Amino acid sequence: MRIWGKVLGTLFGFMFGRIAGAILGFIVGHMFDRGYSQDFDQMGGFGRFFSSSNELRKQAIFFHALFSLIGHVAKANGKVTKDEIMMASNLMDQMNLQGDIRAEAQQAFNEGKAADFPVKEILLEFKESCHGRRDIMQVFLEILIQAAYADGKLHKEEQTVLETAARTLGFRENELLYLLSIYEAEQRFRQGRGQTGQQQNRQRQQKQTAYSSTQSLDDAYRILGVSKSDSAAEIKKAYRKLMSEHHPDKLVSKGLPKQAMEIAKAKTQDIQAAYELVKEKRGI
Numbered sequence: 001m002r003i004w005g006k007v008l009g010t011l012f013g014f015m016f017g018r019i020a021g022a023i024l025g026f027i028v029g030h031m032f033d034r035g036y037s038q039d040f041d042q043m044g045g046f047g048r049f050f051s052s053s054n055e056l057r058k059q060a061i062f063f064h065a066l067f068s069l070i071g072h073v074a075k076a077n078g079k080v081t082k083d084e085i086m087m088a089s090n091l092m093d094q095m096n097l098q099g100d101i102r103a104e105a106q107q108a109f110n111e112g113k114a115a116d117f118p119v120k121e122i123l124l125e126f127k128e129s130c131h132g133r134r135d136i137m138q139v140f141l142e143i144l145i146q147a148a149y150a151d152g153k154l155h156k157e158e159q160t161v162l163e164t165a166a167r168t169l170g171f172r173e174n175e176l177l178y179l180l181s182i183y184e185a186e187q188r189f190r191q192g193r194g195q196t197g198q199q200q201n202r203q204r205q206q207k208q209t210a211y212s213s214t215q216s217l218d219d220a221y222r223i224l225g226v227s228k229s230d231s232a233a234e235i236k237k238a239y240r241k242l243m244s245e246h247h248p249d250k251l252v253s254k255g256l257p258k259q260a261m262e263i264a265k266a267k268t269q270d271i272q273a274a275y276e277l278v279k280e281k282r283g284i
Contacts, residue, residue, distance in 0.1 A: 058129045059257040065126035066140060067105045069165065070147040071112025072119055076157040080113065087150035091143070095259035119161070123168040130255050135245055137169045138179070139256060143263060145183045154180070185219040186270045192216045193273060217281055220274035232284040239275040243268060 067088065074084035088109050097105050111117065130136045144165055148158040166176040192215070221227060226238045244250065248264040256264065278284075 058255055061126055061129040062140070062255075062257055062260075063101075063105060064108050065122050066143060067108035068112035068117070068122060069119070069144055069161075071109035072117050073112075073144055073147045073158055073161050074109075074150070075113040076161045077155040078157075081151050083151040084147065087147055091147075094262050095257075097259065119164060120168050123165055127169055132170065133254055134170070135251060136255050137171075139251060139260065139264060139267075141166060141169065141171065141176075142179060142183065142267070143260075145179060149183065149187070182223060182225075185222040186267075189216060189219045189223060189270065189274065192219075217277060220277045223270055223274040224278065232282065235275075235278060235282075235284075239271065242271045246271065 070088050070091070071080075074080045074088070088105075092102055092105050126140070127137065141162075144162060148154050148162055162176060162180075163173065166173070171179075224235060224238050224242065226235050230238075246264055246267045248256075248261040248268065251264050252258055252261060
Protein backbone atom coordinates (compact mmCIF):
# COMPACT_ATOMS: atom_id res chain seq x y z
CA MET A 1 0.00 0.00 0.00
CA ARG A 2 1.41 3.40 -1.02
CA ILE A 3 0.87 6.14 1.59
CA TRP A 4 3.49 8.81 0.92
CA GLY A 5 1.17 10.82 -1.33
CA LYS A 6 -1.46 10.97 1.42
CA VAL A 7 1.11 11.79 4.11
CA LEU A 8 2.79 14.60 2.19
CA GLY A 9 -0.52 15.89 0.81
CA THR A 10 -1.97 16.12 4.32
CA LEU A 11 1.10 17.89 5.74
CA PHE A 12 1.35 20.47 2.95
CA GLY A 13 -2.41 20.96 2.96
CA PHE A 14 -2.39 21.64 6.73
CA MET A 15 0.50 24.13 6.32
CA PHE A 16 -1.42 26.20 3.79
CA GLY A 17 -5.04 25.61 4.72
CA ARG A 18 -5.19 24.13 8.20
CA ILE A 19 -7.93 21.50 8.64
CA ALA A 20 -9.69 22.12 5.32
CA GLY A 21 -6.34 22.13 3.53
CA ALA A 22 -5.28 18.91 5.24
CA ILE A 23 -8.47 17.17 4.12
CA LEU A 24 -8.01 18.37 0.54
CA GLY A 25 -4.32 17.38 0.64
CA PHE A 26 -5.22 13.89 1.88
CA ILE A 27 -7.68 13.42 -1.01
CA VAL A 28 -5.18 14.63 -3.62
CA GLY A 29 -2.45 12.47 -2.06
CA HIS A 30 -4.72 9.44 -2.13
CA MET A 31 -5.39 10.00 -5.84
CA PHE A 32 -1.65 10.26 -6.47
CA ASP A 33 -0.93 7.01 -4.55
CA ARG A 34 -3.65 5.19 -6.42
CA GLY A 35 -2.52 6.44 -9.83
CA TYR A 36 1.11 5.63 -9.05
CA SER A 37 0.15 2.07 -8.15
CA GLN A 38 -1.89 1.68 -11.34
CA ASP A 39 1.07 2.85 -13.41
CA PHE A 40 3.13 -0.02 -11.98
CA ASP A 41 0.32 -2.50 -12.63
CA GLN A 42 0.36 -1.47 -16.30
CA MET A 43 4.07 -2.25 -16.60
CA GLY A 44 3.50 -5.96 -16.94
CA GLY A 45 4.45 -6.52 -13.31
CA PHE A 46 8.02 -5.22 -13.60
CA GLY A 47 7.29 -2.70 -10.86
CA ARG A 48 7.16 -5.55 -8.34
CA PHE A 49 10.92 -5.98 -8.70
CA PHE A 50 11.84 -2.36 -8.04
CA SER A 51 11.48 0.02 -5.12
CA SER A 52 9.49 3.24 -5.35
CA SER A 53 12.54 5.33 -6.19
CA ASN A 54 12.22 7.34 -9.37
CA GLU A 55 15.28 5.87 -11.08
CA LEU A 56 14.22 2.27 -10.49
CA ARG A 57 10.72 3.05 -11.70
CA LYS A 58 12.26 4.30 -14.95
CA GLN A 59 14.05 0.99 -15.32
CA ALA A 60 10.77 -0.89 -14.92
CA ILE A 61 9.26 1.26 -17.68
CA PHE A 62 12.34 0.67 -19.88
CA PHE A 63 12.14 -3.12 -19.60
CA HIS A 64 8.40 -3.32 -20.17
CA ALA A 65 8.56 -0.98 -23.16
CA LEU A 66 11.57 -2.79 -24.62
CA PHE A 67 10.30 -6.37 -24.51
CA SER A 68 6.72 -5.50 -25.43
CA LEU A 69 7.99 -3.55 -28.47
CA ILE A 70 10.26 -6.47 -29.41
CA GLY A 71 7.17 -8.70 -29.32
CA HIS A 72 5.32 -6.15 -31.47
CA VAL A 73 8.14 -6.10 -34.04
CA ALA A 74 8.25 -9.91 -34.08
CA LYS A 75 4.51 -10.15 -34.78
CA ALA A 76 4.52 -7.36 -37.38
CA ASN A 77 4.61 -9.63 -40.44
CA GLY A 78 1.98 -11.95 -39.00
CA LYS A 79 4.09 -14.77 -37.58
CA VAL A 80 6.62 -14.93 -34.77
CA THR A 81 9.55 -17.07 -35.92
CA LYS A 82 11.90 -19.28 -33.90
CA ASP A 83 14.73 -16.84 -34.72
CA GLU A 84 12.78 -13.96 -33.19
CA ILE A 85 11.95 -15.93 -30.05
CA MET A 86 15.60 -16.96 -29.77
CA MET A 87 16.72 -13.35 -30.22
CA ALA A 88 14.46 -12.21 -27.35
CA SER A 89 15.69 -15.11 -25.20
CA ASN A 90 19.34 -14.34 -25.97
CA LEU A 91 18.74 -10.70 -25.08
CA MET A 92 17.32 -11.76 -21.72
CA ASP A 93 20.42 -13.92 -21.21
CA GLN A 94 22.66 -11.00 -22.15
CA MET A 95 20.86 -8.85 -19.59
CA ASN A 96 21.05 -11.69 -17.04
CA LEU A 97 17.29 -11.65 -16.45
CA GLN A 98 16.40 -14.67 -14.31
CA GLY A 99 13.46 -16.11 -12.42
CA ASP A 100 10.33 -14.01 -12.01
CA ILE A 101 11.74 -10.94 -13.73
CA ARG A 102 12.52 -13.06 -16.81
CA ALA A 103 8.94 -14.31 -16.72
CA GLU A 104 7.77 -10.69 -16.70
CA ALA A 105 9.97 -9.96 -19.73
CA GLN A 106 8.36 -12.91 -21.52
CA GLN A 107 4.92 -11.63 -20.52
CA ALA A 108 5.75 -8.19 -21.92
CA PHE A 109 6.91 -9.86 -25.16
CA ASN A 110 3.53 -11.62 -25.41
CA GLU A 111 1.65 -8.38 -24.68
CA GLY A 112 3.37 -6.76 -27.64
CA LYS A 113 1.97 -9.40 -29.99
CA ALA A 114 -1.63 -8.34 -29.31
CA ALA A 115 -3.49 -6.76 -32.22
CA ASP A 116 -4.59 -3.82 -30.04
CA PHE A 117 -1.17 -3.23 -28.47
CA PRO A 118 -0.93 0.53 -27.67
CA VAL A 119 2.49 1.03 -29.26
CA LYS A 120 2.48 4.84 -29.26
CA GLU A 121 1.28 5.12 -25.68
CA ILE A 122 3.98 2.74 -24.46
CA LEU A 123 6.66 4.62 -26.40
CA LEU A 124 5.53 8.02 -25.14
CA GLU A 125 5.57 6.75 -21.55
CA PHE A 126 9.13 5.49 -22.09
CA LYS A 127 10.17 8.78 -23.70
CA GLU A 128 8.79 10.74 -20.76
CA SER A 129 10.45 8.45 -18.23
CA CYS A 130 13.92 9.04 -19.72
CA HIS A 131 13.23 12.78 -20.13
CA GLY A 132 13.64 12.51 -23.90
CA ARG A 133 17.37 11.71 -23.69
CA ARG A 134 18.29 10.84 -27.26
CA ASP A 135 21.25 8.64 -26.32
CA ILE A 136 19.05 6.38 -24.18
CA MET A 137 16.27 6.37 -26.78
CA GLN A 138 18.81 5.56 -29.50
CA VAL A 139 20.04 2.49 -27.58
CA PHE A 140 16.38 1.46 -27.25
CA LEU A 141 15.82 1.94 -30.99
CA GLU A 142 19.02 0.07 -31.86
CA ILE A 143 17.82 -2.94 -29.86
CA LEU A 144 14.51 -2.86 -31.76
CA ILE A 145 16.47 -2.80 -35.03
CA GLN A 146 18.40 -5.84 -33.82
CA ALA A 147 15.09 -7.57 -33.13
CA ALA A 148 13.76 -6.71 -36.59
CA TYR A 149 16.80 -8.36 -38.20
CA ALA A 150 16.49 -11.52 -36.06
CA ASP A 151 15.84 -13.71 -39.11
CA GLY A 152 18.54 -12.02 -41.16
CA LYS A 153 16.35 -9.61 -43.12
CA LEU A 154 14.11 -6.62 -42.56
CA HIS A 155 10.51 -7.15 -43.63
CA LYS A 156 8.37 -4.25 -44.82
CA GLU A 157 5.95 -4.63 -41.90
CA GLU A 158 8.83 -4.62 -39.42
CA GLN A 159 10.27 -1.47 -40.96
CA THR A 160 6.86 0.18 -40.62
CA VAL A 161 6.92 -0.55 -36.86
CA LEU A 162 10.46 0.84 -36.63
CA GLU A 163 9.37 3.98 -38.46
CA THR A 164 6.48 4.44 -36.03
CA ALA A 165 8.80 3.91 -33.06
CA ALA A 166 11.44 6.30 -34.40
CA ARG A 167 8.89 9.00 -35.22
CA THR A 168 7.20 8.70 -31.82
CA LEU A 169 10.57 9.00 -30.06
CA GLY A 170 11.46 12.09 -32.12
CA PHE A 171 13.85 10.62 -34.70
CA ARG A 172 13.60 11.70 -38.34
CA GLU A 173 13.27 9.20 -41.17
CA ASN A 174 16.81 9.80 -42.41
CA GLU A 175 18.14 9.21 -38.88
CA LEU A 176 16.40 5.82 -38.76
CA LEU A 177 17.78 4.91 -42.20
CA TYR A 178 21.26 5.85 -40.96
CA LEU A 179 20.89 3.61 -37.88
CA LEU A 180 19.71 0.76 -40.12
CA SER A 181 22.74 1.15 -42.38
CA ILE A 182 25.07 1.25 -39.36
CA TYR A 183 23.51 -1.92 -37.96
CA GLU A 184 23.99 -3.75 -41.26
CA ALA A 185 27.62 -2.57 -41.42
CA GLU A 186 28.23 -3.72 -37.83
CA GLN A 187 26.84 -7.18 -38.55
CA ARG A 188 28.99 -7.64 -41.65
CA PHE A 189 32.01 -6.27 -39.79
CA ARG A 190 31.52 -8.65 -36.83
CA GLN A 191 31.04 -11.65 -39.09
CA GLY A 192 34.05 -10.69 -41.18
CA ARG A 193 36.24 -10.42 -38.09
CA GLY A 194 34.94 -13.79 -36.93
CA GLN A 195 35.88 -15.64 -40.09
CA THR A 196 39.01 -17.78 -39.97
CA GLY A 197 41.38 -18.03 -42.89
CA GLN A 198 40.21 -21.61 -43.43
CA GLN A 199 36.59 -20.47 -43.69
CA GLN A 200 37.49 -17.77 -46.18
CA ASN A 201 39.47 -20.27 -48.30
CA ARG A 202 36.54 -22.67 -48.29
CA GLN A 203 34.26 -19.86 -49.48
CA ARG A 204 36.62 -19.04 -52.32
CA GLN A 205 36.76 -22.69 -53.34
CA GLN A 206 32.98 -22.84 -53.41
CA LYS A 207 33.01 -19.65 -55.51
CA GLN A 208 30.97 -17.78 -52.91
CA THR A 209 31.27 -14.06 -52.42
CA ALA A 210 33.73 -13.51 -49.58
CA TYR A 211 33.71 -10.54 -47.27
CA SER A 212 36.80 -8.81 -48.62
CA SER A 213 39.24 -6.57 -46.79
CA THR A 214 37.99 -3.67 -48.92
CA GLN A 215 34.41 -4.27 -47.81
CA SER A 216 35.57 -4.56 -44.22
CA LEU A 217 37.33 -1.21 -44.44
CA ASP A 218 34.29 0.41 -46.06
CA ASP A 219 32.11 -0.81 -43.20
CA ALA A 220 34.66 0.42 -40.65
CA TYR A 221 34.41 3.92 -42.11
CA ARG A 222 30.61 3.65 -42.06
CA ILE A 223 30.57 2.57 -38.40
CA LEU A 224 32.71 5.59 -37.51
CA GLY A 225 30.50 7.88 -39.57
CA VAL A 226 33.42 9.19 -41.63
CA SER A 227 34.68 8.88 -45.19
CA LYS A 228 38.00 7.90 -46.75
CA SER A 229 38.62 11.52 -47.70
CA ASP A 230 38.50 12.70 -44.08
CA SER A 231 41.77 13.56 -42.41
CA ALA A 232 43.32 11.49 -39.61
CA ALA A 233 42.41 14.25 -37.15
CA GLU A 234 38.77 14.25 -38.26
CA ILE A 235 38.56 10.47 -37.98
CA LYS A 236 40.10 10.51 -34.50
CA LYS A 237 37.66 13.22 -33.42
CA ALA A 238 34.69 11.20 -34.72
CA TYR A 239 35.97 8.09 -32.95
CA ARG A 240 36.36 9.87 -29.61
CA LYS A 241 32.89 11.41 -29.94
CA LEU A 242 31.29 8.01 -30.62
CA MET A 243 33.14 6.36 -27.74
CA SER A 244 32.01 9.13 -25.41
CA GLU A 245 28.38 8.91 -26.55
CA HIS A 246 28.24 5.12 -26.22
CA HIS A 247 30.33 4.64 -23.09
CA PRO A 248 28.34 2.17 -20.93
CA ASP A 249 29.02 3.93 -17.61
CA LYS A 250 27.96 7.26 -19.08
CA LEU A 251 24.73 5.78 -20.45
CA VAL A 252 23.94 4.11 -17.13
CA SER A 253 24.43 7.43 -15.33
CA LYS A 254 21.84 8.91 -17.70
CA GLY A 255 19.27 6.23 -17.03
CA LEU A 256 20.17 3.12 -19.03
CA PRO A 257 19.53 0.06 -16.82
CA LYS A 258 22.73 -1.66 -15.75
CA GLN A 259 21.36 -4.88 -17.21
CA ALA A 260 21.67 -3.30 -20.67
CA MET A 261 25.35 -2.43 -20.24
CA GLU A 262 26.50 -5.47 -22.24
CA ILE A 263 24.66 -4.15 -25.28
CA ALA A 264 26.40 -0.80 -24.93
CA LYS A 265 29.74 -2.59 -24.52
CA ALA A 266 29.21 -4.51 -27.78
CA LYS A 267 28.64 -1.19 -29.54
CA THR A 268 31.85 0.33 -28.19
CA GLN A 269 33.76 -2.81 -29.17
CA ASP A 270 32.57 -2.38 -32.77
CA ILE A 271 33.63 1.26 -32.74
CA GLN A 272 37.01 0.39 -31.25
CA ALA A 273 37.64 -2.41 -33.77
CA ALA A 274 36.58 -0.19 -36.68
CA TYR A 275 38.95 2.56 -35.59
CA GLU A 276 41.84 0.11 -35.15
CA LEU A 277 41.31 -1.21 -38.67
CA VAL A 278 41.20 2.28 -40.17
CA LYS A 279 44.36 3.24 -38.28
CA GLU A 280 46.12 0.12 -39.48
CA LYS A 281 45.18 0.63 -43.13
CA ARG A 282 46.03 4.33 -43.09
CA GLY A 283 49.15 4.00 -40.97
CA ILE A 284 48.01 6.51 -38.36
